[in-house]
Amino acid sequence: MSHATIPSGFVKSALQNGAGRYVCQLQRLTLVFCKSSGGSRGLRDFVEKHLLEFTQKNPGVVVYLQPRRHRPPKLVAEYLNGRREEIPVATHNDETICQWVNHLRTHSGNETVRLRKTWHTDTPSIQGPWTPFTNKDTRLNVTQLPSEELSRFQPTEPSATEKLLRLAEQLRAKDAVKGGGETGTPV
Structure with a gap:
């Protein structure tokens, strides 16, 4: 089912439920079943095992049993x-x-x-739409590109790859000291 076939609407509260006390919206529940049909077996089992407990827990819901010969079983709910x-x-x-x-x-x-x-709204963010230049340094606004100053950027700390290479070298050095030579295990 596509979203075009589903009706659309706004959020509505059913009888202001939750503003005071909770009111169960189910008013009447009718169980339609056949006394002898195999397809009604599950509904007959529900009536025998669970219906009494349901009615005790929900005294505000009226439950009707409708045995109908050779009819498919169904639950019919009527709301407030x-x-x-x-x-x-x-x-x-x-x-x-x-x-x-x-x-x-x-x-x-x-x-x-x-x-x-x-x-x-066409732009859902109150800060405006994001662009690739949103968080860039403001010096770029007045800099003539290409710029010698910006192209000579040198990082102050080593990259993750450089850190991993150093760690691998340290591990190899420790293995060499412990084992008295190369162990041949790849890193």
Whole structure:
């Protein structure tokens, strides 16, 4: 699915959730399943093993069981904002259905949208766009190039390569003193 097909919008709070106390947005959960179909096995296992615990932990959510003969199993969630969401759960096991139920319980009920910002700028940095000359020495602004002074730049400390070569020489010298000669091990 491309971003062009996903609707876009701005951040909205569901009923100002978090401003006072938390209000679970899931209002009603309906479990539709077949009593004999093999595809409904996971949902029937969820009802037997996990549904009582879910209802005890979430007394604000009304749970309905709808046995329907020869119908594929699904979870139907209805939220406080009036939105309804259906998730088909054919051939899912009870653990996966637990995860889907938890997702529906913690979901806001708002439609999934690509978020847009309330502002736009062509240069996102308040310091301006970066250029290769951003952190260069300001003497370059008034220097006529090519410059003899700038081309004779001599570093004050050795480079990393020079440091490694010195370290390798020191190690060879120590090995020569310890072993009484060249050990032949490469550095």
